[in-house]
Amino acid sequence: MMKQQNQPLFSLTLLLIFFSHCTKILSQAPSASPAAAPAASATPGAPTITGPVVQAPPADAPAPSGPTNITKILEKAGGYKVFIRLLKSTQVDNQLYRQLNNSNSQLTVFAPTDDAFSNLGTGTLNSLSDEQKGQLVQFHLIPDFLTIQNFQTISNPVRTQAGSGLDYPLNITTSGNSVNISSGLVNTSISGTVYSDNQIAIYQVDSVLQPYGVFSPKRQPPSPAPAPAPVLGKPKLNSSSSDSDDSDTSTTPPVAEVKSGAVPTVLPKFNGIVSIAVAVVAAAALSFS
Template sequence: MMKQFIFYFHLVLLVFTFSTPTLAQSPAEAPKPPAKPVPATPAPAPAKPLVPSLPQSPMTDSSSNQDIIKILRAKSFNTLIRLLKTTQIINQVNAELVTTKSGGGLTFLAPDDGAYSELKAGYFNSLDDRQQKALIQFHVLPFYVSSSNFDSLSNPVMTLASDKPNGYQINVTAYGNSVNISTGVVNATLTGIVYSDKTLAIYQVEKVLVPLDFSKPKPPAPAPTLANLNAPKSDKDNASAEDGDQGKTNRATSGANTINLISFHGTISVFLGVALVAAVTIPV
């Protein structure tokens, strides 16, 4: 009995030993196809500047050196500097730059000395104080425009002189590598970048931008209303009217006296003529 048990035990052990590797083996997985390379997304091309850079333009990314007078003095903008100071617009521009530094910024379209020399002699002095200030403010946009973003502006474009919805505006046209400014009186091109950072941009413009508003006729004086015509006259007006009536009376009396005197002199002359003829014809 013990021998049979040992025999069967070895038989089971032998079967289990030979069958275990067979059960442990699994069919080999099919090889995975190689992964296709993902094409890299090309980096966007930098925006092309629409305004060329001037030689040695003081361009910087720092906003701590925004001295407009100092920047303009490095170029041929002596006339513009003088006008900024005499009209005191430089104070307004600096104040605007400080208040808009967090979001808006400023864009200055600066005519050089050659542009001002093309104006008619004495033109600036022929303007009144309000127009002189408006002429300088007309060259400042109350927001920052980079050299590659002029084509994103919507016309008409407001300026620092725009004190009403339709006043003192310009039209900007950007095409190719050029930016054109039109005022309705002057067409000019931006010839180069004078200065540019993240909040202040100064561009050289080839002409002084004369506003169309300077050429618009002044509105006529309002016609007198019926109430003004029927309004009672003042004492001064009544006195003037009485003086006028008295003057007419005096002139009429003087005219009548003159006619009577002429008639009297005519009668005397006739009488003397008759007496002289009688004296000659009557014999002595």
């Protein structure tokens, strides 16, 4: 009876010892913060970064937009290979790129098609010097942004980047929605808009604008005036020279030179005998005087 009463007491003692042991183990375990981030591995010599970390942009992020590239626009449009080649060979494309990128410059471009250049004839462009090719390209550029409506109020002659004056005349007129262009050697019109924004306008033309300064025949310098004919003095003849002039067929009678105080005598030309007789008579007259 005594043994049965001690069994619950023994079991209760064991249970208390078990709970005490578990409490001790839990109190010795390190407490972990749920918000703690894993420590990054430190690189020897690397600076310590404090504050929020800015993530780098993805590798395929688009590049910032730059100034409009005229040759790229023409390449995308297609049909302007010759004009693109001229822009690049004359370095005008680089000039325009820097001009439009570093300032508030505006530009209007008349872009001839490949068919327009083929109408010039074989070898025409090759016959031009590098300077003339540059002038030809610049003649197709107006240093201003012009819409189709602006052409109705433009003043002629229009100044191009090739210059102005008699060598580079450019006149633009409108008739309804048609824009006509004349260089003096070529008449053409705008046949379409390739590109337009608030800075650049590119229009298609079906003929190459030929300026006088490149395609006109070179003016020849005026020929010098003919030199005046020399004035010949009257021949001086004496009595002895008349003997040897009988073979002269000139129609102008010679004038005989006489001594001071004598009257000059005009000797007509006869045959040799008559001339000798006249000379003897003249000499006798002088001797008596």
